[in-house]
Amino acid sequence: MKKFTIAASFVAASFAMAMPAQAWQPTKPIEFVVASGPGGGTDNFARIIQSIITKHKLVEQPIVVLNKGGGSGAEAFIYGKGGKGDAHKVVFGTNNAYLLPYVAKLGYKFSDLTPVAALALDEFLIWVNGNSPYNDAKAYIDAVKAKPGSFKMAGSQSKDTDQTLTAMIQDATGAKWIYVPFQGGGAAATQLAGGHVDSNTNNPNENIGQWKAGQVKPLCVFSPVRLAKGEPVHNGKGWGDIPTCKEAGLPLESFQMPRTVWLPAEVPADAVGFYADVMEKVSKTPEWAEFVARTAQTARFMKGKELTDFVAKDEAANAKVFKDEGWVVN
Amino acid sequence: MENFASLLHGFEVALTAHHIALMMAGVLLGILVGVLPGLGAPNGVSLMLPLTFTMDPVSAIILLTSLYWGALFGGSTTSVLFNIPGEPSSVATTFDGHPMAKQGRAAEALSFAFLSAGFGAMAGVILITLLSGWVARFALKFSSPEYFAVYFMTFASFVGLGGASPFKTIVSMAMGFAFATIGMDSVSGNVRLTYEFDVLLAGVSFLIAVIGLFGLGELLQTMEEGLRFDGVKAKVRPRDVLLTALKLPRYWFALLRSSIIGIWMGITPGGPTAASFMSYAMAKRSSRNPEKFGKGEPEGVISPETADHAAGSAAMLPMLALGIPGSATAAVMMGGLMIWGLNPGPMLFVERPDFVWGLIASMYLGNVVAVIVVLATVPLFASILRIPFSIIGPAIVVVCFIGAYTVASKEFDIWLALAFGLVGYFFKKLDYPIAPLVLAMVIGDKAEDAFRQSMIFSQGSLSIFWSNPLVGSLMAIALALLLFPLLGSARRGIRKLTTARAAKA
Numbered sequence: 001m002k003k004f005t006i007a008a009s010f011v012a013a014s015f016a017m018a019m020p021a022q023a024w025q026p027t028k029p030i031e032f033v034v035a036s037g038p039g040g041g042t043d044n045f046a047r048i049i050q051s052i053i054t055k056h057k058l059v060e061q062p063i064v065v066l067n068k069g070g071g072s073g074a075e076a077f078i079y080g081k082g083g084k085g086d087a088h089k090v091v092f093g094t095n096n097a098y099l100l101p102y103v104a105k106l107g108y109k110f111s112d113l114t115p116v117a118a119l120a121l122d123e124f125l126i127w128v129n130g131n132s133p134y135n136d137a138k139a140y141i142d143a144v145k146a147k148p149g150s151f152k153m154a155g156s157q158s159k160d161t162d163q164t165l166t167a168m169i170q171d172a173t174g175a176k177w178i179y180v181p182f183q184g185g186g187a188a189a190t191q192l193a194g195g196h197v198d199s200n201t202n203n204p205n206e207n208i209g210q211w212k213a214g215q216v217k218p219l220c221v222f223s224p225v226r227l228a229k230g231e232p233v234h235n236g237k238g239w240g241d242i243p244t245c246k247e248a249g250l251p252l253e254s255f256q257m258p259r260t261v262w263l264p265a266e267v268p269a270d271a272v273g274f275y276a277d278v279m280e281k282v283s284k285t286p287e288w289a290e291f292v293a294r295t296a297q298t299a300r301f302m303k304g305k306e307l308t309d310f311v312a313k314d315e316a317a318n319a320k321v322f323k324d325e326g327w328v329v330n
Numbered sequence: 331m332e333n334f335a336s337l338l339h340g341f342e343v344a345l346t347a348h349h350i351a352l353m354m355a356g357v358l359l360g361i362l363v364g365v366l367p368g369l370g371a372p373n374g375v376s377l378m379l380p381l382t383f384t385m386d387p388v389s390a391i392i393l394l395t396s397l398y399w400g401a402l403f404g405g406s407t408t409s410v411l412f413n414i415p416g417e418p419s420s421v422a423t424t425f426d427g428h429p430m431a432k433q434g435r436a437a438e439a440l441s442f443a444f445l446s447a448g449f450g451a452m453a454g455v456i457l458i459t460l461l462s463g464w465v466a467r468f469a470l471k472f473s474s475p476e477y478f479a480v481y482f483m484t485f486a487s488f489v490g491l492g493g494a495s496p497f498k499t500i501v502s503m504a505m506g507f508a509f510a511t512i513g514m515d516s517v518s519g520n521v522r523l524t525y526e527f528d529v530l531l532a533g534v535s536f537l538i539a540v541i542g543l544f545g546l547g548e549l550l551q552t553m554e555e556g557l558r559f560d561g562v563k564a565k566v567r568p569r570d571v572l573l574t575a576l577k578l579p580r581y582w583f584a585l586l587r588s589s590i591i592g593i594w595m596g597i598t599p600g601g602p603t604a605a606s607f608m609s610y611a612m613a614k615r616s617s618r619n620p621e622k623f624g625k626g627e628p629e630g631v632i633s634p635e636t637a638d639h640a641a642g643s644a645a646m647l648p649m650l651a652l653g654i655p656g657s658a659t660a661a662v663m664m665g666g667l668m669i670w671g672l673n674p675g676p677m678l679f680v681e682r683p684d685f686v687w688g689l690i691a692s693m694y695l696g697n698v699v700a701v702i703v704v705l706a707t708v709p710l711f712a713s714i715l716r717i718p719f720s721i722i723g724p725a726i727v728v729v730c731f732i733g734a735y736t737v738a739s740k741e742f743d744i745w746l747a748l749a750f751g752l753v754g755y756f757f758k759k760l761d762y763p764i765a766p767l768v769l770a771m772v773i774g775d776k777a778e779d780a781f782r783q784s785m786i787f788s789q790g791s792l793s794i795f796w797s798n799p800l801v802g803s804l805m806a807i808a809l810a811l812l813l814f815p816l817l818g819s820a821r822r823g824i825r826k827l828t829t830a831r832a833a834k835a
Contacts, residue, residue, distance in 0.1 A: 037661065038372070038376055038661050039655060039663075039664045039665035040665075043665050044665060044668045044669065047379070047380075047665060048668075050380065051383040055383070065376075066739060068738070069532070070514065070531045070532020070533060071514045071521060071531035072514050072516075074514075074531055075531050078531065103519060104514075104520065104521050105521065105526065106521070106528075106531070107526070107531075152787065156516075157514070157516035157517070158516065158517060158519030158520075160519065178786060178789070179786075180474075180783055181516055181519070181783070182516075186653050186654050187654060190652050190654055191473060193652075194471060194472070194473060196474075196787075205673075208673050208675065209652075209653050209673050209674060209676060209678070210675060210676065212673075212675060212676070213675065290671070294671065295668075327519075
């Protein structure tokens with residue numbers, strides 16, 4: 001009997017030793033640090049993942065969401081930098097994680113973060129007012145070119161994705177807008193619906209309410225392929241009916257924003273694997289598919305080398321615009 | 331009439347035992363977070379949000395909005411009792427509410443505050459019921475110049491309000507503007523006034539400023555004056571609540587005027603804080619005895635409270651119909667809508683009438699529930715004043731610091747609150763008004779953004795502020811508000827001169 005106990009405890013001990021080597025597991029509540037204020041796109045992204053993880057019990061430990069949206073999200077990444085080596089702080093962002101340090105003097109570098117995964121690509125479209133005479137992107141761009149500096153493009157704050165895309169379109173087509181920065185995509189949407197500006201480059205989710213009501217209409221989407229079909233939104237037209245900008249004759253094919261997940265620097269490789277695994281499971285749930293469809297994003301799970309390659313390419317493309325526009329601070 | 335039928339349907343949705351229980355729970359929790367300075371409605375709502383993931387959207391929004399009403403009511407409690415506003419929108423309530431408490435009329439002040447707040451909220455909800463479609467269309471007419479004109483109107487109504495010297499008011503306001511510029515500037519995309527301190531990146535929250543300037547500043551002063559609260563001998567009788575309720579109809583004009591100001595500021599994006607300040611300013615200006623204001627005049631409690639709540643409930647409309655959150659709390663709730671699978675926007679009314687009208691019906695019921703619950707707590711809260719200062723003082727300090735930390739879970743904010751406490755103390759010693767600083771911090775950066783966006787629109791021409799009848803009339807009203815006090819003093823000056831000349835002759 002005694003022998004058996006010893007054997008049993010030996011087996012148990014060897015298990016206990018083997019466990020951490022096999023897989024990292026969270027040992028205390030996990031913080032989801034969100035690089036936007038409550039209600040922002042990144043906030044929705046993090047909270048929907050939180051709700052899916054909770055519902056399917058993908059993680060044992062409780063999850064707390066912290067909004068650190070200051071400095072256009074830099075606050076969250078700086079918080080991540082401060083949590084060096086702590087794999088219980090998961091930071092949620094977009095491409096701002098690696099682009100912000102270019103355009104503003106901030107207390108973190110991209111190398112202070114460890115890439116974990118990306119779950120979706122958010123799309124950008126050219127939208128005009130519902131009563132606007134332009135029904136395709138080409139006609140609208142030609143009109144802007146004919147009267148340079150009199151059309152107004154609304155977007156979120158300066159030197160962020162919307163203005164970067166506007167600069168790319170200007171560069172590719174020779175058109176020229178007056179760019180008006182607002183507090184966010186929601187304000188840019190109502191300004192366009194009210195006819196105060198001529199166009200915006202909002203994500204689908206930021207303009208869907210106004211499109212449903214016919215107050216705004218999409219001209220083209222900056223995606224290599226058309227968006228998923230989905231249900232009709234307005235007048236029998238749905239996301240899949242919008243031509244890509246390339247189809248519409250614009251010399252600019254793609255502009256997409258990844259929805260990304262990060263850990264602080266110097267965390268165990270197992271922890272990165274653990275979260276990448278959880279995120280992959282999340283990306284396969286029906287709730288996630290429903291969220292992505294409802295917000296008309298493109299579902300695309302990336303981790304490991306695929307992710308770092310994507311980041312490197314996206315960083316290079318954006319950095320070129322920042323240099324041309326003279327936004328680079330360092 | 332169509333709206334009326336929908337509303338009845340909404341009541342059917344909202345009037346279930348389950349929903350009423352949620353309302354009670356929400357209101358009670360709301361009062362709790364509202365009473366604690368710093369821990370305001372936005373925190374409360376985001377803490378509760380994960381709990382609603384599994385609820386159906388109607389129950390979820392009822393819980394969250396009830397919490398919001400509760401927090402709005404709770405925010406005025408500490409304004410009256412300790413001169414510490416629980417929410418920025420109840421800063422204006424301190425002006426006369428706290429003097430009333432000092433005179434031993436705490437129960438009366440609280441009852442006035444809650445009853446008029448309930449009145450304002452009802453006015454706001456009735457407006458939403460009757461005019462939802464029209465208001466949503468009207469709000470679309472607003473662009474940056476109109477926004478700026480509304481903010482300018484608020485500032486204009488506040489300058490020259492008397493009390494402190496106009497010079498001191500402007501110094502205080504300018505400091506508020508300076509604090510509001512710290513952090514990321516969305517118009518230029520640059521970081522301002524952070525001196526490369528990471529902690530300043532997110533800016534200085536006006537909640538921290540309110541906690542420090544009012545809460546800690548007040549305590550420092552109380553300590554100097556002898557470690558006690560005046561008005562401790564306040565008698566608290568439950569029938570005071572009833573007696574006050576009977577007095578309320580006397581102030582019908584103030585209630586009506588403040589409701590209109592509140593609703594106006596709620597649907598234009600001025601927000602509850604601006605509404606309460608403006609309503610107080612208008613009450614004082616139009617009063618026959620303005621010298622009573624600031625010394626415990628009931629109208630000085632009724633006016634800001636009515637407007638605060640009218641604006642708070644009217645602000646739900648832009649959120650639902652346009653998808654623009656009118657306040658920080660509304661922003662959190664909008665995040666909730668997304669998670670529950672709803673898209674806020676003009677079509678929400680058409681696509682999910684059960685949700686929208688259930689919500690509107692719950693706003694009627696929730697506010698009634700809230701008024702009853704808070705009135706029942708008046709004797710309880712008012713008797714807090716009888717606790718000796720040596721016990722309650724340290725407790726308030728702890729609550730203030732916890733509140734400061736909870737705003738953004740940052741240790742630095744505790745030090746910042748302490749620094750603001752010292753500023754508040756010296757402001758009081760040197761007779762500088764604190765309210766203009768708070769007002770400028772709350773809407774200063776929005777006003778600045780709106781102004782600079784307007785300048786981008788017009789490519790630098792100020793004529794944009796007269797470019798259409800809407801913005802033109804808003805600016806005209808604002809300028810009139812700004813110049814009237816000057817005209818008044820000029821007229822007095824001239825009269826003095828002429829009488830002096832007449833005397834000589």
